[in-house]
Amino acid sequence: MRKSGKFITIEGVEGSGKTTQCALLADYLREQGIDVVVTREPGGTRAGEQIRQILLSPSNNALSPIAELMLFLAARAQQVAEIVLPSLESGKCVICDRFSDATIAYQGYGRGLDLDSISQVNEIATQGLKPDLTILLDLDIETGISRAVTHKREFRESKDGDRIEKQDKEFHRRVREGYIELARREPERIVVVPVTGSIKDIHRIVVSLVAPFLVKTP
Numbered sequence: 001m002r003k004s005g006k007f008i009t010i011e012g013v014e015g016s017g018k019t020t021q022c023a024l025l026a027d028y029l030r031e032q033g034i035d036v037v038v039t040r041e042p043g044g045t046r047a048g049e050q051i052r053q054i055l056l057s058p059s060n061n062a063l064s065p066i067a068e069l070m071l072f073l074a075a076r077a078q079q080v081a082e083i084v085l086p087s088l089e090s091g092k093c094v095i096c097d098r099f100s101d102a103t104i105a106y107q108g109y110g111r112g113l114d115l116d117s118i119s120q121v122n123e124i125a126t127q128g129l130k131p132d133l134t135i136l137l138d139l140d141i142e143t144g145i146s147r148a149v150t151h152k153r154e155f156r157e158s159k160d161g162d163r164i165e166k167q168d169k170e171f172h173r174r175v176r177e178g179y180i181e182l183a184r185r186e187p188e189r190i191v192v193v194p195v196t197g198s199i200k201d202i203h204r205i206v207v208s209l210v211a212p213f214l215v216k217t218p
């Protein structure tokens with residue numbers, strides 16, 4: 001079946017406020033009478049959330065870059081099959097906290113894995129699905145990492161963040177540059193929003209970007 005709902009992804013470096021903006025956007029769209037599904041990567045499904053634990057647990061510090069890549073893709077394949085495609089096919093708007101661009105930014109630019117190979121496996125995991133709109137929240141990595149480590153604390157046993165947040169600054173710098181490069185290559189899909197001002201200010205910008213893409217469900 002062809003998709004009919006809109007697929008919006010929010011991306012960004014650590015601590016950029018994606019999760020907050022996904023939730024605010026979902027609330028706003030529901031107020032407008034739009035049927036919305038919010039999900040995240042890695043995660044969203046039962047299997048995906050289990051894979052998230054493996055990927056982000058600081059105790060798995062020996063995970064190889066290729067094993068890491070495959071786990072992100074396994075979570076994505078399940079998410080697309082179980083949540084994203086069925087929701088879009090039934091006309092719902094899907095908001096996803098990270099998607100394929102994160103793999104190119106983190107495993108490609110960050111870890112240095114081959115970008116073309118990542119695109120090919122992404123294509124398999126997503127069944128060729130691309131977001132209609134991607135909002136890239138951009139901020140400097142020092143501010144971002146300190147915000148992420150202070151506020152998220154998903155793995156409370158580690159005071160310097162989860163397995164990926166703990167990577168060195170150079171890694172996070174490459175990820176940020178990778179995201180910016182992706183936005184440069186696909187300006188019609190990926191819009192960069194600098195994280196300055198309040199959460200409400202950013203939310204207003206996000207709403208203004210999403211508005212043209214929406215069609216109310218009956």
Ligand code: TMP
Pocket residue numbers: 014040041042072098099100102103104106107164165
């Ligand atoms: P988050 O839920 O806070 O965004 O955490 C997810 C982490 O996983 C974050 O550090 C980015 C990383 N990640 C990748 O490295 N590759 C991917 O494909 C995805 C979706 C996330």
